Amino acid sequence: MLSKTKNTIDLVTNENGLILVYKEFYRLFDELEERSVKIFITAPNGTNYEHMLSELRYTCTIKRTNFELPVIFICIY
Secondary structure (H helix, E strand, O other): HHHHHOEEEEEEEHHHHHHHHHHHHHHHHHHHHHHOOEEEEEEEEEOOOHHHHHOOOOOOOEEEEEEOOOOEEEEEO
8 A cells, every 4th residue: 555655645653653664664665755755754752762763754754743642544645
């Protein structure tokens, strides 16, 4: 599903979801960036996983938020 994206991916996640996103999709995000797909990740403030966010910033735009959701929400368009 993500590999067929043509325009934009908006992803909202909590700290646990951030681990999953980093492990499973980091290489795919590199490929999508080469195809000019824009990737936005919204993650909670104060996360303990700043190193993952730093790595993801190379391919994604990271937004920080004050609330935390117990799920991963992905919107593809």
